[in-house]
Amino acid sequence: MLSLDPNKVKFLNQESVKLLNLVEEVSSKKGQGSSEHQTENSLDSKIEVIVPTIVTPIGPLMEYTEDTITNTITSAFELNGERKYGLGKDSIRGVYKMVENILKENSFKKYVSKSFLVKKTLQWIFSAYQKKQIDEEYSNFILSESTQELKDHKILFFVDKIEISGIYHLGKSTLFYMNKAYIDKLEIQYKSEKRDEIQSDPSYFATIRKLYQGKVFVSTIVRAEREKAVENALKECSISIDILKICSPTLNFPEYPILFDIDKNAKRSYNHEFLQQDIVKPYSFNITGQRDQRFYTLNPDTWQNSLLNQIEIFHNFLIQRGSNEISSLIEISITRFADALSKENLHQRIIEIFTVLESLLLKDETSSIIESVTKYCSKLVTKHMDERTEIIELLKKMYKVRSSLIHHGLNKDFDIEDLKKIQIVVIILLTVLIAKSTEHSSKQSILQEIDDAIMNAY
Numbered sequence: 001m002l003s004l005d006p007n008k009v010k011f012l013n014q015e016s017v018k019l020l021n022l023v024e025e026v027s028s029k030k031g032q033g034s035s036e037h038q039t040e041n042s043l044d045s046k047i048e049v050i051v052p053t054i055v056t057p058i059g060p061l062m063e064y065t066e067d068t069i070t071n072t073i074t075s076a077f078e079l080n081g082e083r084k085y086g087l088g089k090d091s092i093r094g095v096y097k098m099v100e101n102i103l104k105e106n107s108f109k110k111y112v113s114k115s116f117l118v119k120k121t122l123q124w125i126f127s128a129y130q131k132k133q134i135d136e137e138y139s140n141f142i143l144s145e146s147t148q149e150l151k152d153h154k155i156l157f158f159v160d161k162i163e164i165s166g167i168y169h170l171g172k173s174t175l176f177y178m179n180k181a182y183i184d185k186l187e188i189q190y191k192s193e194k195r196d197e198i199q200s201d202p203s204y205f206a207t208i209r210k211l212y213q214g215k216v217f218v219s220t221i222v223r224a225e226r227e228k229a230v231e232n233a234l235k236e237c238s239i240s241i242d243i244l245k246i247c248s249p250t251l252n253f254p255e256y257p258i259l260f261d262i263d264k265n266a267k268r269s270y271n272h273e274f275l276q277q278d279i280v281k282p283y284s285f286n287i288t289g290q291r292d293q294r295f296y297t298l299n300p301d302t303w304q305n306s307l308l309n310q311i312e313i314f315h316n317f318l319i320q321r322g323s324n325e326i327s328s329l330i331e332i333s334i335t336r337f338a339d340a341l342s343k344e345n346l347h348q349r350i351i352e353i354f355t356v357l358e359s360l361l362l363k364d365e366t367s368s369i370i371e372s373v374t375k376y377c378s379k380l381v382t383k384h385m386d387e388r389t390e391i392i393e394l395l396k397k398m399y400k401v402r403s404s405l406i407h408h409g410l411n412k413d414f415d416i417e418d419l420k421k422i423q424i425v426v427i428i429l430l431t432v433l434i435a436k437s438t439e440h441s442s443k444q445s446i447l448q449e450i451d452d453a454i455m456n457a458y
Helices: 006-020 089-102 106-111 114-131 138-148 180-193 204-212 226-246 300-308 311-320 325-341 346-361 369-381 385-408 416-436 443-456
Strands: 024-026 061-067 072-080 083-087 151-160 162-164 168-170 173-177 216-224 271-277 285-291 296-298
Touching (some): 006 089, 006 114, 083 114, 089 114, 106 216, 162 173, 325 346, 325 443, 369 385, 385 416
């Protein structure tokens, strides 16, 4: 599954030796540091919650300095007895350069995370430095270590602001809730397998029930290295939730809010709290908190509504989608349309709807937005002349609302029924493009087919 180009193998082995020669030995004694000129900040003022852990030394210890903004390691050292050696800020850039080169290989990019490759690269460098010999060429080491980590992972993400009855399959993901029977089954298996083990914890499943019973999750199974598996699973589960959004009641009722989302992806907080401090008695606080109690209910009735909104077409697309340009564009458009429908600011929603239409229907950056959108959208969505005329008029009308806000900062009035119509136009357009994605590999091919038909018409 994983492979490296022969030319790249040679390059990696050469670069790894260069990095090995950059390892520096430093004093392992910790400096006392200075407390002068330190400015207290909010982070320093927080009360730390300490969770006791048991650390079992298993050999040399790794010491990393990380940039929390870019989420990268800026220096790395290994502590081995009285010795401390590693790579400083300038040298470690070479590690990232080498890893980024590996990730240009499609197989690695798809199945292995950058973080894993960086840490394994450092492991190889420090091991060779400490032994003063190379036991295995870097390319063979990184290929072997990465291949060993490829496993099937079932990843579950909590979905907030939704209550469901039953189990729903959305593309390659499953939406379900942990009911008592589900956890009972897991507990029976747990007790059976842990029967003779001292570390078997009788309170383990009491904690599981308290934390997760009744919670809604979306899950999928992916094969990859662990960190990459989480990344890939989030992407897969996110687009599954997106198709539920675009086929929700909001499609036909624009003012109906979409609140549910994967907790990790949530763009807004539904818990609000503020303090009112007495001016005369500043030690007196009045604390006000509020939780948004609204949520979406998914049951056989609302699922039937999603079926009417063509969710089955999107479900099948996610299962069967290819890796060509048009399939990728449809995926991106599904997510953008879901984000648009999630906007409670309806004027902002209109702007984002046109962003979706532009990405799907503009041949190139020189094309006129409204001319391209009206021409191609009307012809793809319907074959009836009167309906095409109606769609063109609708698009032009709503485009004025979009332009008024973008160019003049004005919220131009519009009919909510027109917003409903343009939302339905987008969903139909997406289903048509999904059907055409089996015959066309790019949007250029689809749009050119329309241009050819126009040229050949009398």
